[in-house]
Amino acid sequence: MTAIAPLHFSDAREAAGLAAFLRRLLHYDRAAAVRLQAGGGALAVFGRPPSFEVLAIRTARLVDAVDLDVTVSAGEFLEGIEEGAGKAVVPGSVTGPPWAGVLPPRGGWEPVAGLQSAAELRAAVGAAVAEFRSRDEALPEDRRTRAERDRIGREIWSRTLAPTGLPLRAVHAAQSLGFLPDQELPVGLLAAGPWLRLRTPYGSIALRSVPMSLSVAPGGVR
Numbered sequence: 001m002t003a004i005a006p007l008h009f010s011d012a013r014e015a016a017g018l019a020a021f022l023r024r025l026l027h028y029d030r031a032a033a034v035r036l037q038a039g040g041g042a043l044a045v046f047g048r049p050p051s052f053e054v055l056a057i058r059t060a061r062l063v064d065a066v067d068l069d070v071t072v073s074a075g076e077f078l079e080g081i082e083e084g085a086g087k088a089v090v091p092g093s094v095t096g097p098p099w100a101g102v103l104p105p106r107g108g109w110e111p112v113a114g115l116q117s118a119a120e121l122r123a124a125v126g127a128a129v130a131e132f133r134s135r136d137e138a139l140p141e142d143r144r145t146r147a148e149r150d151r152i153g154r155e156i157w158s159r160t161l162a163p164t165g166l167p168l169r170a171v172h173a174a175q176s177l178g179f180l181p182d183q184e185l186p187v188g189l190l191a192a193g194p195w196l197r198l199r200t201p202y203g204s205i206a207l208r209s210v211p212m213s214l215s216v217a218p219g220g221v222r
Helices: 012-028 074-079 118-137 146-157 168-176
Strands: 033-039 042-047 055-061 068-073 188-192 195-200 203-208
Touching: 012 042, 012 055, 012 074, 033 074, 068 074, 118 146, 118 168, 146 168, 168 195, 168 203
Parallel strands: none
Antiparallel strands: 033 042, 033 068, 042 055, 055 203, 188 195, 195 203
């Protein structure tokens, strides 16, 4: 296997932001894999946190115009990031999960109107979490099962934010992965074919409005 040269980020903050994203991803899946795509002086890292049913994308600026497309262990990649030095060693490739072959398109994105502000999105997630806890606590003892809790969760998080069609689970994923911090920031919603993409300055959450096909398509979000 040909060794991949270390990645050099434009500054230490890029490395730190990427490391923080990987830590959050690994919190949900210790065996997580990520697909790395680099080109034109930027690196895109794709991950799929379990239960959210979305793709999370974090980008970072690079010093060099590196061409790269590989799926690796998220944990090993995190171990290879030197935040202070602003660089990272790319580990050996792994057999990618099915989602790694079905990425969002690079272009063709159009704005979707009607998305709430970042503060309103955080409030919507908070209200949904409170509803889940209330309904969970109200369950009689004989129905307090994992299956019943999962049913309640699916019902709540599959709700869409009118008039955008964006499922609430996508916003929940954005907040859980650090893309919606407790501050005001610009957020946008884009669409390309069957894909929706919630974009913030800290990263993007993408998902398909129809079930995923497992056909491999070259893609990547910049």
